[in-house]
Amino acid sequence: MSNTLENTLEQDLEKAFETCIHCGICLSSCPTYVHTGDESQSPRGRIHLSQAVHDGRLPFADLVPALETCLGCMACESACPSQVKYHHVLEAGRLTAHAQGLGRFSVLAQSMQAVLKQDALLSIVTTAMKLGDALGFRRLLQASWMPALIREKTRFWMPLPQERLDVRLTQVDNHAELALHLGCVMKHLMPDVHNACLDVLTAMGFSVTASPLGCCGALASHHGLAKETQACLKENAQAWQASSKTITLSNAGGCGAMLKDYAHLGENLSLQASPSVLAEIAHATEDIHAFIWANNPRLPALALPTQMVVTYQGSCHLTHAQGVTEAPLALLQQVENLTLVPMQNASGCCGSAGIYNLEHPQLAEAIAQEKVDAILATGADVVVVGNPGCLIQLKASLAVYAPTAKIEVLHPIQLLAEAVKACPAQYQSAEQPS
Ligand code: SF4
Ligand code: SF4
Structure with a gap:
């Protein structure tokens, strides 16, 4: 060092x-x-x-x-x-x-971080997973007669959305008012979440583009990988300087917290990127829930097509690192036909924490089981959480510990988008902003 x-x-x-x-x-x-x-x-x-x-x-x-x-x-x-x-x-x-070479999981984190930086590789892996799903491999590996170890090790292989990323988010438009940070893995695994964010922001009358920023480096940073973190900071600083430097919205609690911490990281890890540029990125980053709530008067009427009981899980990095606690709840509360029910210890970790479930499976499982019990106790049809790792962890945990419960796991903005689309007139006019 x-x-x-x-x-x-x-x-x-x-x-x-x-x-x-x-x-x-x-x-x-x-x-x-x-x-x-x-x-x-x-x-x-x-x-x-x-x-x-x-x-x-x-x-x-x-x-x-x-x-x-x-x-x-x-x-x-x-x-x-x-x-x-x-x-x-x-x-x-x-x-x-x-x-000092004492990080037991450094090699695993280094390998994962290397994959996250390879957009083409992530695209191939995602396509292979979709193909494997279509051919029935996922269901085969997770069938009840399979050994428990195989079922357990493949439980994070979720059915992936067939939806593609909206074409408006496939390139950077320097004239747009807002930029949505697509991240690395989320861009490929959860295009439906990004599209939902685009739908809501467009319905509010904003022009939205893809952020030029790539992988934020959170996984590397959380594992003390200074070189890999610096590489992400440097690439994002260069991308930022070449862009129109617009407000950057994050729909991932972990990535948003990391980008907002760039100013502090810039002081500590300023060896390859200008601290002032990193501070600019940090100041331009906003959580999407907080942004939409701050611009609430621009939101059209929201009503779900059918009654839904929903509970909210606060992602750790959204709640504790970014301090965003009220906005997601306030947004959900104004949706008609949506009954919001509180969950015990809703701001407690679900056990995802990057690759924690690979590093400490026993502890991660105990934490996940407790979270599933808390979700079941609410009686909700849907649980919402604003972070990709938590979305995957909750889906996998519910599939294992409550396989018959049929509880849907969504990003809060996906519900808002559904509520916007339930009013066709306002949605159509929002799709073609004047
Ligand atoms: S709450 Fe924990 S970290 Fe904070 S002062 Fe007390 S012991 Fe220290
Ligand atoms: S696991 Fe415990 S010590 Fe570590 S960040 Fe969470 S609350 Fe703090």
């Missing part, structure tokens, strides 16, 4: 150590502590261990297991009365672990 990076991490760490008053209020909101009862698996424990390493009382290797099991969900930051920036502790620890 460079001296610049070490110095900024040092400042972040010292600030966190100073502000933590060891009150323990964060413990009950931490999924890893709740499921293990182990103080070293809690935010307070991880901060305490990090301080011991910092003060030379503990070898760094002893801290690594505690950091690796952290979901990075940031529920502890929302709960903390002292406003401790726990993510700075996690970030410094994971960067150091990778730099």
